[in-house]
Amino acid sequence: MNIAIIGYGKMGKSIKKIAQIRNHKISLCYDDTPSLHLLKNSNSDVAIEFSQPHSAFKNIKICIENDIPIVSGTTGWLEKFEILKKICKKRNGSFLYSSNFSxxxxxxxxxxxxxxxxxxxxxxxxxxxxxxxxxxxxxxxxxxxxxxxxxxxxxxxxxxxxxxxxxxxxxxxxxxxxxxxxxxxxxxxxxxxxxxxxxxxxxxHSREGFALGAVIAAEWIQNRKGFFSMKEVLGL
Missing domain, CATH: 3.30.360.10 (Dihydrodipicolinate Reductase; domain 2)
Structure with missing residues (x-):
């Protein structure tokens, strides 16, 4: 699976490490909102987004609007959350959000x-x-x-x-x-x-538990449509 990592801080680096251990290819590592050209050329099967509150909405929106399933764990921006759920439904997109992926x-x-x-x-x-x-x-x-x-x-x-x-x-x-x-x-x-x-x-005890959960969520959502949380991933 080709994974785009949006937000390449400490969590992004942990996600890259776990994804590679699980035999996935990192198609894009980017710290800002990727352009449409960059996103399309990455040939990503799924994106994992751990960025900043001010950029999360734009990051998630561009992925949904371009048919790239996205998993996000960025917190502090949820006043726009319902807007993204509506966009996901309208576009028949794939969006999975959790405040904690452990x-x-x-x-x-x-x-x-x-x-x-x-x-x-x-x-x-x-x-x-x-x-x-x-x-x-x-x-x-x-x-x-x-x-x-x-x-x-x-x-x-x-x-x-x-x-x-x-x-x-x-x-x-x-x-x-x-x-x-x-x-x-x-x-x-x-x-x-x-x-x-x-x-x-x-x-x-470390970020690796969060990173592992995010990668498992990305594996799970790849061929699904709709809005999801970790509850569906884990069958809770």
């Missing part, structure tokens, strides 16, 4: 969904806190993964919304975002009450 993290998402659903009947008794810790280079705050975890809790009607840094009411999920050197990613979800505490944690 296989373990996607299982963690499902555990958190189940836990918040089970606790929904006693939601007033519990305060919910999501703590996320990343490297200092990470631009968006809170992380896309933390927002996905919070969204699942809200969808299960356990809490109404989330807030950053300081909780004002018990109906809010408190998100704490911390940035340190050399931390690939830690996410902790705590459900705390006067009678008990429940805590679940996922800790990434």
């Amino acid at each position: 296989i373990g993290m996607n299982i963690f998402f499902e555990i958190n969904k189940k836990l918040s659903k089970l606790l929904q009947l006693s939601s007033k008794d519990y305060e919910v806190t999501i703590e996320e810790i990343h490297h200092k280079e990470k631009i968006d705050k809170p992380s896309g993964t933390a927002l996905s975890l919070a969204k699942d809790i809200v969808n299960n009607k356990m809490k109404k919304t989330w807030i950053l840094d300081e909780r004002k009411t018990k109906n809010q999920i408190l998100i704490l975002s911390k940035r340190f050197n050399h931390v690939p990613g830690i996410h902790i979800v705590k459900y705390e009450s006067q009678i008990e505490d429940i805590k679940i944690k996922h800790q990434a």
Whole structure:
């Protein structure tokens, strides 16, 4: 499979390494939005996009509009997300998005969904806190993964919304975002009450888990049409 890598930072380099180990050819490595000429001449079967929030929309759009299946993990730009889903549907394109491609993290998402659903009947008794810790280079705050975890809790009607840094009411999920050197990613979800505490944690040890998930997603989407997430890839 010929893979175009759009966004050739630390994640892009990890993706290239994993893709080559899995016997794929890297047809394009590009740090900016590729031109139509460059994209077409690369003869790419699929693109994997890990760029910056300001360029993600353009990167994904040009791939969808030119019939190149695209997998994206860029966070911090999702105000335009629904527009891309509509473009994908109109063009009968192939677009897979996830805020986190780690296989373990996607299982963690499902555990958190189940836990918040089970606790929904006693939601007033519990305060919910999501703590996320990343490297200092990470631009968006809170992380896309933390927002996905919070969204699942809200969808299960356990809490109404989330807030950053300081909780004002018990109906809010408190998100704490911390940035340190050399931390690939830690996410902790705590459900705390006067009678008990429940805590679940996922800790990434390197970027390779995210890169592997992205390459597996690219393999999966190559001959499919529509909008997808890692949930479909992993059959969750």
